[in-house]
Amino acid sequence: MVPAVKSELVEQVRAFTEWVGAGRKLTQTGRITLADAKTLVPLLGTGDVLEQTIGSHVYRTRSSERLLNLMLVVECAKVVRLVRKTGQRLVPVKKNQTLLDDPQKLWLALFTGFDKLGEAFLHGGFSESLLRREFAHGSRAALASLYGADGAVPIASLCTTVRNVVSAPYILDDLTEFQSEMLRSTNDRDTKETLEVLRRLGAVTLQDESAELTELGRSGMRRLLGEPEAGDPIYQVKITLLEIEGLPVWRRVLVPAAIPLDRLHIVIQAAMGWENYHLHYFLDGKTYYGEAEPELQYRDEREVRLDDLVKPGGRLVYNYDFGDSWDHEILVEESTVATADGRYPRCIAGQAACPPEDVGGTGGYARLIQILGEPGHPEHQDIVGWLGLDDPGQFDPGRFSLEEANQRLAARR
Template identity: 30%
Template sequence: MTTAVTKLARSCEAVDQIHRIVAWVGDGKPVTPKGVLRPAELRRASEATGVPIPAKFRSAADVPRWHRLWSAAIATDLISLEMDAAKAGAPQEFIPETWLTAFTAALAANFDDEEGVAALHVGRAVLTALASGRVKTFEELAHRVWHDLRTDYHLDVGRLWSSMAYEESAAPQLTELLAEFGVTAGPWKLSELGKWALAEFVRRGDDLVAKEPYVAPGRVCQLKITLMDVSPACWRRVLVPSTTTLGELHWVLQAALRWDNDHLHGFTVGTRHYGDPAFDRSDEYETTVGEAFTRARQRISYTYDFGDNWRHDIQLERTLDIDEALTYPLCIAGKGPVPVEDSDHRTIPFDQADINRRLSSIPVEEDAPFDAVIEQIVVDAYGEEEQIGSFLTVLDDVLTFPAEASVLGHPVTVLELRYEDLLRGPFAVCQNSHGTGEITLTDVCFPPDTTAAWVHAAYRHFLGADPFPATARPDWHWPPD
């Protein structure tokens, strides 16, 4: 790395503007839930920093130059997002490595690519084309870049570049970005800094954006979960370890919002969708909460029941040290009633103690130790009919009738269990204030801290359904001594 590269990195227009923005942010400025300045605040920022903005705009994220600089400042830790405010970070010298982080973040913001990998590929293709010395117009640049990226559809770079190539303001935005970061030295010519950036793009590849989890292991995430589109407002504040997977977070959400896990669900993290891989989603158990959030992305979403479409906003409010005196996950606050699942306008009031009881009973891992339980129950059974009958025998033994239970969130009393044929399957005779009826055993939910709940969870797991919450009983065995 030459002295010229270092000098160019420190003196480029973008770095100067970033420093002015950071100085203006100071001890804190309010931001929207998406982590950007509100329009009125952005106008004040523009006046104070000299960074130009258009007369009319909908959101700060829609002002290309400002959004690039803001994203670069966050990526380099010069600005941090905490709760609903942006704060200036510790001062640091803009060495080429810091500049490269800022430039990579600006590319991602320019191409609206939250993950940053596809934008990185576009940036590499642009710099490669400029390094050839054969590009004199934006049309020639578009042709060369498209030729370079045509096999990268798995990263969706084609969509990014197509939108760039056919949008009227695309060429000015891209040339402005390259110039303000000192990548170009005159029209269509790379500077020494641009040549160094290209070499780093080629040498390091996707590792430039494939960083460690935003929230490191050993930390706790304070999450605010808001159920959208309901009145009165309904939210819960929970603490979870940063290593909690999205699959495990699903169970936290089920407990915190009193859902019954009777429907499909999914997470949206940036442009990615997580859930059950069988439904063409990325595996929710392969991504942690600490990995789902980034410096710029402080919110993700969760949808439960794609029919009723219960949407949840999940905001990372702050991170904390682990408190050995606490048991995680933990609900620490909340407000507003939650709708009763599959009911007409009935609600359940916020009950922090009940939520924490449920949280203490959820499966700790994706594959709770049900296999050993199932093996003990069905070991002597021949065929599916006898296997189902074996579960009924065990439940009959561990239950004392009448037994407390619930169905779709409604309390019932189980009077007895019956099993007449495999086609119909086992069912429970249940009673509530409206009368007595028969409910399929699969849909009956026993109190999580009971042995019946543990056996029933194994039964649902055996059938291929998600188990209802149950306190693990690793020492339980069948038949009893």
């Protein structure tokens, strides 16, 4: 159950949607008109400055796009589908207006859609941060750090975590000292701004240079991660690596039936023993689901739950590493319910070791096992060195540790 909602942002979104009414005219570029912005800033209490006097000069805002707090409210209403843009008008989405009467559902919709809001309130242009570009990953990293802590987390620590996550896709070795400092300062600035918006949402408290999830924020994270409440449906899922010669490689895990596919991906990686180095997709027989990258043209896996696609007895295909192309069968064996003291996701059984990354697919793995078993093979020592082993006996294709599988699951929550 979601705790009582106390959220400045929820109230602003409700007031904005009511102001939209039957519809409002937009500018030619699809923005709120300045005349309407002058009404909305005091009405919603966003605190945006429309004009500022410096010395004898008066500087007036020329576009509502510059009013970041107001733009945040507008984008929030769009993300939860309370309003939509059609032509040069902003109109209500009638079927979703019931959210206005249910603050808990509205809050949860805003919280789960938060990772789509970065461009609405973070600065673009010359001072754009990597966090703004990688907002989904950076904001999730900050929330995960807060969720994994027993109490408050220093904001400086959160800034470091976010900076490491959003910079990972980029090669930054050749930056000058000035560029590195600019990168650090803009990311830290935007991390703090992100935490402030989460405070306005009611998801975190900020005090003494530290941040902590509220009870409402923790409830939202449980939903975001697909963690169940007692009595919620649980699926028993068998994950089988296909086309493996010899001893079958499989894991049996308990996961929330409502787990989003992006979280199921992490569960599969941890339970199997993969390192999450490569791309992946899910396939239900007709539709591909994966990361929301335009060039891949997959349906966004964050927006689809496991029980949206399969019921007990149903199957999915999970493919990992488009080069080695490891196909896994995801079979929902049965449905049960979560217990109050249960841990989910949890691995309950398995067999055989996960193949090494980049081994060359099923054929390459079969060849590796063959060469390891032949000390006189001319490539034997090369393979042992490639695996980073002192002794070929250290790699046992038949080994599986239930304890280690659950340790990996716990580490990747």
